[in-house]
Amino acid sequence: MTDARDPRIAGLDVYRVGGAVRDNLLGWPVYDNDWVVVGATPDEMLKRGFKPVGRDFPVFLHPESAEEYALARTERKAGHGYAGFEVIASPDVTLEDDLLRRDLTVNAIAEAPDGTLIDPFDGRQDIERRQLRHVSPAFREDPLRVLRTARFLARYTTLGFVIAPDTMALMGEVSRSGELAYLAAERVWRETEKALGEEQPASYFTTLDQCEALTTWWPELTGGRLRGCLNAMSPGLDDEALASAEWRYALLVSPLDDAARESLARRLRLPNAVAQLARHAALSRHLVEGALDAAAVSHWLERLDAWRKPAQVSTQLTLVAALAPEQVDALNAAWQAAQQVSPQSLMAEGFQGAELGAALKERRYLAIEKTLH
Known part of the structure; x- marks a missing residue:
């Protein structure tokens, strides 16, 4: 006091x-x-x-x-x-x-x-x-309150809180009025980021779905896609290494196709680092859900810009450990083997220019293939 x-x-x-x-x-x-x-x-x-x-x-x-x-x-x-x-x-x-x-x-x-x-x-x-209830009908005048109420539910739902029916009705009224579209994208992302850091972030999105707010800012999550996206976010609830709001967002949108994920990133004006993590998480999810062969691993490393930014591979191996722990050792070994192929050694063999790039790609591919088999 x-x-x-x-x-x-x-x-x-x-x-x-x-x-x-x-x-x-x-x-x-x-x-x-x-x-x-x-x-x-x-x-x-x-x-x-x-x-x-x-x-x-x-x-x-x-x-x-x-x-x-x-x-x-x-x-x-x-x-x-x-x-x-x-x-x-x-x-x-x-x-x-x-x-x-x-x-x-x-x-x-x-x-x-x-x-x-x-x-x-x-x-x-x-x-x-254990009830979240609006103070007055003026609640409808500020569309951000729809997001805030959903965020509070994400925080307090484990305590048994619910949104009062008349408040949920007002939230739906605001959603249908078109007022949500006037919010600044940065404000929408800030509320969403906070919600993703709460104990039950799925409640934020299910609440917004129930009050018809998803269609304005997150149409990519509507039409039956929300449940799959929320399921994809579950490693971010269970694994402390993936519990940040940024990781949870990346996991949430990882089932979406590239066009939908990029459209959402542009609409929300996501920070570049968050949008990039979402792209990489989708790559890693696609990798572990398919056949772990040299072609897939080589493509994964190239898309991660592994040779210039090896830390991005280490970050994604954290995700692989959560999604497919049985694959992480083999994938890490393949990555280590590929790193042993250096431009300097190939230049010593006489490769240069475009031939050097092609030889690097081939030798790294062969090193990965040998490790996986």
Whole structure:
């Protein structure tokens, strides 16, 4: 909680809000605190030494703790998408006004410095009921809340949480309205990346499927393909080496064909490293599901750019160990054998230019073939 002796806080009407209060009530560890300040102005926060960080609304960082202190605010829909809001942050905005603008009741609980909970929308009761429920019909005004609610379910489904039926109905309404299309791709990926890092990421995608949100941003996962893709993601849940959000995404899309996978990467504007890992994971899955012969292994190594970036092979061998542990030793041995064929040795034999490249390819192929047989 706040330290009443902190001169920067003294005299301010401050409440802890959001995820810290929610997770504390769930008995989960709290790593970050967010605060709302009622009745203050930006000038007052600056005079107290807080550092402004909010571009679109008044949020400040405490100069020592670096925790966020936001002035109480309300929002009014003024356009499309996540950014289509007019923010009102004046000293007469009340704490309840601020809590009313939040997405879910479990996130609309405030805690006073003495520990008293301010819970005007029965969020604590919803926590006890294990229910994710929207605060108000204004939920529909922010399409990002569809993704956030699905992400929260991915986090808390193991605790027995469900989405309230009327909230799921609102999520479907937002999906059908076309508002999801106005979200920035980077925001969609950020929510998806967070969801992929949760305990049950499959719940994120099944929820979006149920509320008809997949068709806007993930059409490649619709039409009966979702179940197979979620099954393909299972090694990312069982193997700690593959448990990152990036690996889970790569596994999720590995059953898709190249065109579908690249289309999805472009739409989500994926970071290059994530898109590349997805391509490589698909190559590795295809390799272990087919015949492990010299032609297949040579193609795999070429597509991985193995000779210039050998670390990419090591990364994919981690995946092979999870997908087909009985094949990893043979594949690693073939890779080691191929590496023994050096350009220098062939140049010493007199090869150069295009002939050198062809000879390298042939000798490496033969080394792989010999190892596999």
